[in-house]
Amino acid sequence: MLSLLEQWSEQFGPFRLFGYTSVRVVAAALTSFLLMLLVMPGLISWLRRKKFGEQGGKGEGAAVVDAMRDAKRGTPTMGGLGLIACAAIAAILWCHPADPQTPLLLFTMLAFGCLGFLDDRTKIFAGAVGMSKKTKMALQLAVGIGVGYWFASIDEAMIIGGVAPLPLDTDSLETATRFGWQVTQSHSVSGAVTAPFLPLEYALPIGFIGLVVWSLVVTFACSNSVNFTDGMDGLAGGTMLIAMIAYIGIAYAASHFVAAHYLGIFHVPGAQEVAVFCAAVAGACLGFLWYNAAPAQVFMGDTGSQALGGVLAMVSLTTKQEFLILLVGFVFFLEGASVALQVGYFKATGGKRLFACAPIHHHFQYRGWPETTIVFRFWVLAALCAILALATLKLR
Numbered sequence: 001m002l003s004l005l006e007q008w009s010e011q012f013g014p015f016r017l018f019g020y021t022s023v024r025v026v027a028a029a030l031t032s033f034l035l036m037l038l039v040m041p042g043l044i045s046w047l048r049r050k051k052f053g054e055q056g057g058k059g060e061g062a063a064v065v066d067a068m069r070d071a072k073r074g075t076p077t078m079g080g081l082g083l084i085a086c087a088a089i090a091a092i093l094w095c096h097p098a099d100p101q102t103p104l105l106l107f108t109m110l111a112f113g114c115l116g117f118l119d120d121r122t123k124i125f126a127g128a129v130g131m132s133k134k135t136k137m138a139l140q141l142a143v144g145i146g147v148g149y150w151f152a153s154i155d156e157a158m159i160i161g162g163v164a165p166l167p168l169d170t171d172s173l174e175t176a177t178r179f180g181w182q183v184t185q186s187h188s189v190s191g192a193v194t195a196p197f198l199p200l201e202y203a204l205p206i207g208f209i210g211l212v213v214w215s216l217v218v219t220f221a222c223s224n225s226v227n228f229t230d231g232m233d234g235l236a237g238g239t240m241l242i243a244m245i246a247y248i249g250i251a252y253a254a255s256h257f258v259a260a261h262y263l264g265i266f267h268v269p270g271a272q273e274v275a276v277f278c279a280a281v282a283g284a285c286l287g288f289l290w291y292n293a294a295p296a297q298v299f300m301g302d303t304g305s306q307a308l309g310g311v312l313a314m315v316s317l318t319t320k321q322e323f324l325i326l327l328v329g330f331v332f333f334l335e336g337a338s339v340a341l342q343v344g345y346f347k348a349t350g351g352k353r354l355f356a357c358a359p360i361h362h363h364f365q366y367r368g369w370p371e372t373t374i375v376f377r378f379w380v381l382a383a384l385c386a387i388l389a390l391a392t393l394k395l396r
Contacts, residue, residue, distance in 0.1 A: 021255070021272040024094045025248060028276050029283035032090035036287025039082045044291065044298045047076035052124055054299060065231075065362050068371070075296060078120045080304020083284045084113045090280035099273040100154040101318050108147045108314045109281075109307045112223055115139050116306030123302075140220055147310070148215030151317055152208050155191060196323040197395050199264065218322055219313040222329070225336030226309030227302060228359040233294035235361060235375045237285045239331045239382045240308050244282035246328045246386035247315050251275035253393065254319045263393045266320040274318050281311055294372050327389035331382045335359040 047053070053074040088106055095102040118139070122131040191211050192203040206214060230236035253259040255271035268274075288304075291297045300308075312332070316325040326333050338360035345354040356366035364374050 021252060021275060024276045025252075025279040028090045028094040028280040029286075031093060032086045032280045032283035033287045035086035035089060036082060036284055037290065039086055040079070040287065040291050040298065043079065043082045044076050047078060047298065052076060052078050052120075064366050065357060068365070072296070072299075075299060077124075077299040077301040078117065078303045079288065079291070079298035080113060080116065080300040080302075080307060083288050083300060083304045084109060084307050086287065087281045087284035090283060091277045094280065095273045095276045099270045101270050101273050102277065104147070104150055104154060104318070105274065105277045105311060105314055107150070108219070108310045111143045111147065112140075112219075112310030113303055113307035115143055116227075116302030116304065119302040119306070140223060141216065143310070144216040144219040144223075145212065147219060147314065148212040151215050151314065152191070152211040155211060193322065194266065194320055197392065200266065214322070215313075215317055218317060218325070219310055221336060222313035222316075222325070222332065223306050223309035225329070225332040226312065227305040228335040228339055229332055229361070230300060230302075230305040231359060232361055232371050232375050233296040234289055234292050235378060236300065236305055236308070237288045237292050238375065238379045239329075240312070241282055241285040241289070242379065242382045242386050243312060243328050243332075244278045244285065244315075246389055247312075247319065248275045248278045248282065249390055250321055250324065250328075250393070251278060251315070251319050254321070265393060268318070268320055271319055274315055277311075278315055281308070294375070324389050324392070327385050327392065330385035331378050335361065338363070 051074075053076050054069060054072045088109065091102065091106060097103075115136075119131050119136060191207055192205045193211075193214060194200065195202045195204065226236060226240065229239060251268075251271045251274040253263055254265055254268040255275065257267055260267035285308075288300065292300065309332075312325065312329060316322045316328075336359075338355060338358045342354050342358035345352065355363040357363050361374050361378065365371065369377075
């Protein structure tokens, strides 16, 4: 669609508006949101007819959590199918197809979505537990290596400069000259990881293999953390909506030569397509919340949470702001860390628990907080951390 609009703009001038990133961001978000409103009622009915619903408590000793899940037994799950489809359609319509980030982000979302779909089907047909942890981990690692290799390949192809893009295009060179900036043509940081809050010259070059491993670590952590967060009505969808909005701003700043230089962050040519993709995912999350708000009519399941986690990881990687994800996605980090700490503490102390229940949103449920209170307070925390993350961009 974007290619057609670019061609038609020669005959009809107003179509040139769609060449602006800000317009495409809004269009992508609205497209995916409206598609969700159209698609989800039919998908929910189909999932209900197929009896693809919540299986109830897992019987692992978490009585309060099992009681909550039993109360939601039968509610359709795998609503992530609609979320993925609508976000993908909006991204295809409004992202530039020639940009290398676009197919990478699409593939990451679809690959992790397929992995989650397999887990959801196992839960439905083999009980609430789902596939074994070893199988799930092996599949996540396989997908993570695949997308990591792809990302490392395009990271070498994309020339990223700490001071200016290399080679400099005419517009960027004129801008640098007008502002009196010193341009270093030889300074390239492809294959490097930025140190948080430090100037770009402290970026750590890790090479191709290092970048693949680093991508694997980030995607594995994010996919599991978002999956852990998906345990209450609206919690994962609302938190991801906030994270995607924050990364729209980050990606747009990284794509803009003047903004990137002013903030002291990497200028990433093509990052504007990441911003448009984030908008497509944000719109889909907003549409999903229409049906997932308490009491939920549908759950995203692992299909949606795994896909969203993979996208969050790859967005942070393609904008060269991987460590900033600890703030942008602080709630996800908190959820994942609570599980890791609970398991480690349980094993180290011979059966004692650090939290009443993990992930940590269930801990507060055991403390008597209503589900809606937990969700809204976690949203507030996510919004505050996202604002703080945007503010820290200038701390370099």
